[in-house]
Amino acid sequence: MTCxxxxxLPSLKTMLxxxxxxxxxxxxxxxxxxxxxxxxxLSWFPKPPLFSCLPPQPPRPKHxxxxxxxxxxxxxxxxxxxxxxxxxxxxxxVALPHHPCDHQFCYPRNFSGRFVHPYTLPPRLIASHLxxxxxxxxxxxxxxxxxxxxxxxxxxxxxxLFSYYNQYCATFKRVPNSSMEAFLDxxxxxxxxxxxxxxxxxNTLVYDLGGDPEHSPDDPAYLPQFLRQVESIFSLVMLAExxxxxxxxxxxxxxxxxxxxxxxxxxxxxxxxKLNISSPRLASQVRAWNALDARLYDHFNATFWRKLxxxxxxxxxxxxxxxxxxxxxxxxxxxGGRPQLRPATQIKNKELRPWxxxxxxxxxxxxxxxxxxxxxxxxxxxxxPEVQYxxxxxxxxxxxxxxxxxxHRSLPPRGLLRPPRHSAPKVT
Numbered sequence: 001m002t003c004x005x006x007x008x009l010p011s012l013k014t015m016l017x018x019x020x021x022x023x024x025x026x027x028x029x030x031x032x033x034x035x036x037x038x039x040x041x042l043s044w045f046p047k048p049p050l051f052s053c054l055p056p057q058p059p060r061p062k063h064x065x066x067x068x069x070x071x072x073x074x075x076x077x078x079x080x081x082x083x084x085x086x087x088x089x090x091x092x093x094v095a096l097p098h099h100p101c102d103h104q105f106c107y108p109r110n111f112s113g114r115f116v117h118p119y120t121l122p123p124r125l126i127a128s129h130l131x132x133x134x135x136x137x138x139x140x141x142x143x144x145x146x147x148x149x150x151x152x153x154x155x156x157x158x159x160x161l162f163s164y165y166n167q168y169c170a171t172f173k174r175v176p177n178s179s180m181e182a183f184l185d186x187x188x189x190x191x192x193x194x195x196x197x198x199x200x201x202x203n204t205l206v207y208d209l210g211g212d213p214e215h216s217p218d219d220p221a222y223l224p225q226f227l228r229q230v231e232s233i234f235s236l237v238m239l240a241e242x243x244x245x246x247x248x249x250x251x252x253x254x255x256x257x258x259x260x261x262x263x264x265x266x267x268x269x270x271x272x273x274k275l276n277i278s279s280p281r282l283a284s285q286v287r288a289w290n291a292l293d294a295r296l297y298d299h300f301n302a303t304f305w306r307k308l309x310x311x312x313x314x315x316x317x318x319x320x321x322x323x324x325x326x327x328x329x330x331x332x333x334x335x336g337g338r339p340q341l342r343p344a345t346q347i348k349n350k351e352l353r354p355w356x357x358x359x360x361x362x363x364x365x366x367x368x369x370x371x372x373x374x375x376x377x378x379x380x381x382x383x384x385p386e387v388q389y390x391x392x393x394x395x396x397x398x399x400x401x402x403x404x405x406x407x408h409r410s411l412p413p414r415g416l417l418r419p420p421r422h423s424a425p426k427v428t
Contacts, residue, residue, distance in 0.1 A: 060255040064092055065142045068127040069149035071208045072200070073160040075240040076150050077267040077386050080127045084389055085381050086260050087125045095123035095140065096394045103390040105130035108199055108207070113140050117394060119401040128390060132210035134233060146254065147233050151205055151300055152240040154293045155283045159275050161200050167358035171201040178360070180275055184285040203292045217291035227299050236307075237300040248319045249307055258323060262330050264339055264382055267354060270362035334379035339366050354385040 068083055070076040087094045097105045098117045105115040111130040116123070126141065137145075152160075162180050166172045174190040175183045183190055191201055193214050203213035209230055215222050230237070236253050238246030247261040277283065287294040308316055331339055341364040344353040354365040366383040368376075381389070 062090070062256055062260075063144075063146055063254040064090060064124050065145040066125050066127075066254065067137055067141050067145050067147045068125075069132050069147070069208065069234075070127055070129045071150060071152075072129070072204055073157050073164060074150045074152040074205075075243055075265070078243075078263050078265055079150060079238070080386060081266050081382070081384070081389065082261055082263050083125060083127045084393060085378075086256070088381070088393075089260075092124040093120060093122065093397060094393055095126040095128075096120045096390060096397070097128055103387050104128055107131055108197065110210075111136050116140065117398075119398040120394065131208060134210070146235050148236045148238065148250065148253075149209070149234055150238040150240060150246065151297050154205075154290050154297055155277055155286045157204070157240075157293075158286045158290060159277045160269070161204060163269065163273055163275055164357055164361055165197065165200045166360060169197040169200040170195050171198060180277075181282065184282065184289060187289050203290050205293045205296055209296075211292070213292065215292065217295065223292060223295055227296065230296075230300075231303070237304065239301060239304050242304070244320045244323055245308060245316055246304075247323060248316050249311065251319075252311065258319075258326055261323065262327050262382075264327070264331065264366065266365075266383075267386065268341065268364055270341075270343065270364050273361045273363075330382070334368065334376065334382060335366070336369055339383070341365070342367055351380075351388050352383055352385065355387050 066083065068076075068079060070080055084094065086092075095116050097103060098115055100106070101115050105111050105128055107129045108131055109115075111133040113136055115130075123141065126137070137147075159180065161169075162172055162183070166178055171191045172178070172183070187202075192198060193202075199207040199213060203211075206226070207213045209226075211226050212222075217223065236246075236249055238250065240246075247263075250256070251258065251261050277286075331337065343362055343364055344356055347353045347365055347367045349367060352365055352367060354363040356363055365385060368379055368383065384392070
């Protein structure tokens with residue numbers, strides 16, 4: 001009878017290794033189950049946020065070379081005012097018209113560098129009324145200039161033109177009782193395309209942009225080519241109806257701060273000076289008479305919303321709200337609350353009285369609280385009308401230019417030393 005030899009017992013080390021392996025298998029199984037259960041909510045890559053409102057990285061320096069094409073009756077005076085204030089804060093030279101041109105660059109003539117006052121050369125910014133001429137502006141402005149303009153819905157814009165220039169434009173003056181309805185029923189009865197201010201009566205936007213306002217809208221080639229040309233030049237075409245959104249896009253384009261685009265509305269007409277344009281028939285007539293302007297606006301209305309989509313609608317809305325809150329804070333500081341629009345005759349400070357185009361049209365403005373100095377300079381410039389601000393800047397830049405010229409005249413040419421003075425020899 002043989003005895004079975006018992007198998008050797010596993011060592012303690014072997015038993016621990018097996019337990020460790022089993023434990024690892026259990027952990028792996030549990031983890032895998034958990035991952036499968038929640039796989040719909042997991043990703044190996046972090047999800048981007050729904051939108052990001054951070055400035056582009058790396059941050060850019062502020063862009064200071066700007067050419068703003070100031071179109072007519074499009075809220076362009078408000079844009080001009082904030083550009084003038086930006087130029088002053090950053091010590092930029094602003095191109096301003098020569099005296100014979102008044103506060104516009106001899107509009108409605110095609111823009112020329114000869115219209116620029118020599119004491120405002122070389123400029124970094126231009127923002128006064130002119131008829132666009134690409135070649136002339138390129139000769140005047142730096143190579144890194146950003147071109148910007150603003151448009152307005154043609155029906156509202158034409159009503160403003162008809163009211164504002166009623167005593168300047170001969171076409172409008174011919175209309176009995178200054179009736180816009182009578183004009184639109186038969187515009188060719190009153191319109192003379194070769195008269196000096198005829199551009200106020202038809203396709204004014206196209207004219208300001210350097211185009212042909214008399215070109216037939218039925219030409220299938222002209223307008224598409226003109227639109228491509230405008231798109232190739234202007235980095236941003238703002239819309240008056242979406243003014244705050246336009247300023248957000250402008251601020252992003254130029255890498256400016258929020259404080260650089262604060263504003264109050266300028267050059268506004270009184271309610272009594274506005275005409276009723278609620279009739280759909282009237283609106284249709286305006287668009288038909290200004291067919292080139294209407295198509296121009298429709299095109300850039302579409303491109304504007306594409307830019308907003310690219311920027312992120314939620315982000316733009318947040319910046320719009322921040323802009324409005326900042327404007328309200330500035331208004332409280334300057335006016336103690338909401339600014340009150342006043343007729344020019346009720347504004348105590350003559351430097352703040354807006355220019356009046358005629359006795360039939362009332363342009364309202366602002367008066368600052370208190371009387372006499374010291375006035376807050378920022379608040380004063382915030383509400384200073386176009387004509388006065390243009391003249392102020394011209395005086396300021398002319399004085400700076402003359403001082404600089406006088407300094408150069410008082411210094412000897414470089415590299416030359418004045419001969420030492422010797423006393424005359426005594427006569428013996």
